[in-house]
Amino acid sequence: MPDGSGLPEGIVLSSAARAMRRVEARAAWGLAAPTLVLMAILLVLPTIAVLLLSLTDWELGAAHLGFVGFDNYVELAHDRTFVTSLRNTLIFAAIVTPVSVVLGLGAALLIEAEPIGKTFFRTAYFMPVVSLIVAMATVWQYLLHPTIGPLNALLRLAGMGGPNWLGSSDTVLVSLAIIGVWQAVGFNMVLFLAGLTAIPRDLYAAAEVDGVKTGWDRFWTVTWPLLAPTTLFVVTITLIQAVKVFETVATLTQGGPSKASEVLLWTIYQEGFVYLHVGYASAMTIVFVAILMVVTLLQTRVLERRVHY
Amino acid sequence: MAAGSGLALHGIEKNFGATRILSGVTLEAAQGEFIALVGPSGCGKTTLLRIAAGLDYPDQGRVELGGRDITARRAADRDIAMVFQSYALYPHLTVRQNMALPLAMRRLSLAQRLPVIGRWLPGTRETTVGIAESVAQAAATLRIDQLLDRKPGQLSGGQRQRVALGRALVRHPRAFLMDEPLSNLDATLRVHTRTEIVELHRQAGVTTLYVTHDQAEALSMADRVAVMMGGVLLQVAPPAEIYRDPRHRLVAEFIGSPRINLIDAVVDDVGSAVAASGEHPVALVQGLALPPGTPVSIGIRPEHVRLRAPAADRLPVTLSRLEFLGSEVLAHLVLDAGRLPIIAKLVPDEVAGLTAGRCFGLETAPADRLVFAADGQRIDVEPVAGRVALHA
Numbered sequence: 001m002p003d004g005s006g007l008p009e010g011i012v013l014s015s016a017a018r019a020m021r022r023v024e025a026r027a028a029w030g031l032a033a034p035t036l037v038l039m040a041i042l043l044v045l046p047t048i049a050v051l052l053l054s055l056t057d058w059e060l061g062a063a064h065l066g067f068v069g070f071d072n073y074v075e076l077a078h079d080r081t082f083v084t085s086l087r088n089t090l091i092f093a094a095i096v097t098p099v100s101v102v103l104g105l106g107a108a109l110l111i112e113a114e115p116i117g118k119t120f121f122r123t124a125y126f127m128p129v130v131s132l133i134v135a136m137a138t139v140w141q142y143l144l145h146p147t148i149g150p151l152n153a154l155l156r157l158a159g160m161g162g163p164n165w166l167g168s169s170d171t172v173l174v175s176l177a178i179i180g181v182w183q184a185v186g187f188n189m190v191l192f193l194a195g196l197t198a199i200p201r202d203l204y205a206a207a208e209v210d211g212v213k214t215g216w217d218r219f220w221t222v223t224w225p226l227l228a229p230t231t232l233f234v235v236t237i238t239l240i241q242a243v244k245v246f247e248t249v250a251t252l253t254q255g256g257p258s259k260a261s262e263v264l265l266w267t268i269y270q271e272g273f274v275y276l277h278v279g280y281a282s283a284m285t286i287v288f289v290a291i292l293m294v295v296t297l298l299q300t301r302v303l304e305r306r307v308h309y
Numbered sequence: 310m311a312a313g314s315g316l317a318l319h320g321i322e323k324n325f326g327a328t329r330i331l332s333g334v335t336l337e338a339a340q341g342e343f344i345a346l347v348g349p350s351g352c353g354k355t356t357l358l359r360i361a362a363g364l365d366y367p368d369q370g371r372v373e374l375g376g377r378d379i380t381a382r383r384a385a386d387r388d389i390a391m392v393f394q395s396y397a398l399y400p401h402l403t404v405r406q407n408m409a410l411p412l413a414m415r416r417l418s419l420a421q422r423l424p425v426i427g428r429w430l431p432g433t434r435e436t437t438v439g440i441a442e443s444v445a446q447a448a449a450t451l452r453i454d455q456l457l458d459r460k461p462g463q464l465s466g467g468q469r470q471r472v473a474l475g476r477a478l479v480r481h482p483r484a485f486l487m488d489e490p491l492s493n494l495d496a497t498l499r500v501h502t503r504t505e506i507v508e509l510h511r512q513a514g515v516t517t518l519y520v521t522h523d524q525a526e527a528l529s530m531a532d533r534v535a536v537m538m539g540g541v542l543l544q545v546a547p548p549a550e551i552y553r554d555p556r557h558r559l560v561a562e563f564i565g566s567p568r569i570n571l572i573d574a575v576v577d578d579v580g581s582a583v584a585a586s587g588e589h590p591v592a593l594v595q596g597l598a599l600p601p602g603t604p605v606s607i608g609i610r611p612e613h614v615r616l617r618a619p620a621a622d623r624l625p626v627t628l629s630r631l632e633f634l635g636s637e638v639l640a641h642l643v644l645d646a647g648r649l650p651i652i653a654k655l656v657p658d659e660v661a662g663l664t665a666g667r668c669f670g671l672e673t674a675p676a677d678r679l680v681f682a683a684d685g686q687r688i689d690v691e692p693v694a695g696r697v698a699l700h701a
Binding site: 208 | 359362363384385389390393400401402411422
C-alpha cells in the first residue's frame, strides 16, 4: 500500500481513522507553517539568491545583469588574492582552533580542580567573550606596537628585538591568531566547565578503586573520553568562529601588509561593499558557506557516531 | 574466623562541617564473612562504606584489612573492590575493557599502557595475555561471555549490574564493598540476583560489606546484619537473632515486615507493664525491676498476634480490614484504647468468617513480648517459673 501513510502493507484503515489522520496532518502543517515561512524568507531564499547572483556579473546599482555561468568560479580559482585569502583563513583556523581548545580545556580543568577563586577565574577568562572586540582591538594594537608596546618592551628587557607584530607580513597572521585565541579561550572554557560537571562523580570513584592513581591516568581514563561530545562541539564551534574572522582584520590590518592577513570575510567584504562586484562576492560567499557546511557535516555525520556512547 | 584477618572498622567518626555523620562506629567482618549494613537513607551507611573503600577518610578511627592498618592508604592502594549503585561503568569502553581496566592499572606500567608504543615494550604481551585470561574467567563465572564486546549503553540494567560485579571480581580482591547494587533492578530480577550474589560470595569466599536500605535483602543474604541509625551502629547479629532478639526499639521497627506492633505501657507497683485499656488495664509483662510509673513500650511481631474472644486480661481490638496475600492474611486492627493500629499476620484458615468491625481480645505468648525502655533500649525479662501464664 504505497500511499505514503507509513503503514505496513496490508493494513487498511477505516474511513473514520483516515479522516482523523487527514485532520491531524492539516493541523500539523498549520502549526509548522509560521516557522516554515520564516525559514524560507530568512534562510532558504537568501541562500538561493546568493547562489543565483554568483552566476551573474551584477554590480551593485547596475541596471544590467548578465548571466555568466560558472565564470566567477573559474576566475576565483585563478584569483591570487582569493587563493591567498583562502590559505590565510585556513592557517588562521589551524592555529586558533587547536590552541584555544587545549587552553580552554586546561583552564577549565584548573578552575574545576581548585575550590578557591572559581568565580573570579571563570569571569576573568570569560571577559574577552563579552567585551567588544573592535574596542579591544585598540588595546591589542598598543600591546603589539613595535616601539611603544609593552610586549616588545619586555622582549627588549630580555635582550631580544621584538618583531613588528602587526606590521610585518611574517608575523601578522600569528599576531591575529594570538588575538583570536584570546577571544576563543573563555568561551571554550565555559563549555568545557559545563561538560566537566556532567561527568558522574561515581566514575572517578570507580577509577580510584580500580587503581587509577595519577591525574594523568584519571584524565585519560575518565575525563577525556567522557568530555568527547563536549570537545567535538567545542572544536566545531571554534573552527566555524575562526573561519569567520573579520573584526580584528578590519580594524587592525585591513588585510595587509601586502595581503599577508587577507582572509575570506575581508576579501568578500572588499569585493562586495567596496568594489561593488556583487556577483563575484556572491561566488566567494558560496565557497565560504561550502566550507562551513563541510565542517558541520563532518561533525554530525562522521564524528558524532564515534563520540556518543 | 581468626580475629583481625578480615575487614575491620574501629571507632570511625566522620563529620561534614558541623553535621556528625558517623559517631564511633566499630564493625568487624571476619575473613570471608558477608555483612549487610542496613539502615534508612541518610543514616551514614554509604559514608562508612566509602571510608572502608578509601574514597573518604575518617576524622577518627582506624580501618584494617587482613590485620593491617590501611586507614591512611588511598583507595587505589587498598586491595578492595567496590560495586556502585550506579554501576559506574566506563561508557566508552567495551565490557571486556571495563573488566580489564583494574588489572591493566595494576599489572602494566605507565609506559606499557601507552597506545601503540606500549604494545612493543618488553613484558606487555605476556601481561596482556594474562589479563585477557583473568577477564575471560570472570566473565565465564558471571555468564557474560557473550557480552564482552558490547558497550555498557547496549546492555540492560541486569547485564550492567553483572559487568560491575565482574569488574570487581576480576582482580580477586581481599574485600568486596557493595553499595546498594540491586536498587536499580526491577523486583523480579532483584530477588534473582540476590541469590546469585550469595552464591558468588560462597564460591569466592571474599569478605563482603553490603550496604542496603532493604531489610529483606539484608536478612536473606548476610551472615550477619548490622543495623545503623543516625550514624550509630545499633546492633550487629545474625539475621535470625536480629529478628528474634532486637536490642533496640529502632532495630525492632526497622527489621521485619510488616512492622512490629508497639504498645505503650506503664510499670505498676508490682513491676508489671500495664497497657491502658479503658476501665480494665491489662498487664502485658511481669517481673520488671523498674520503678512504678516508668513508661515502656511492648513490641509484638505481627505473626505472634492471635485473635481471641474478648476477655478481661486481653487487650480489646477491633478488626478494620483484612489484606489477603496468598499464603497469609494481614489483619489490620485498631487498639480500642488510644486508636493505635495493630497488624496481625494470620493464616487464611484463621480468618474464615471474620468481618470488619468485630471485636477481639489480643493474645500473645509472653515470650513474644519484647520490652523497650523509653530511650529505646531493650529490657530483658526473665521468664519467672509459674508466672509465665497469660494472666497478670
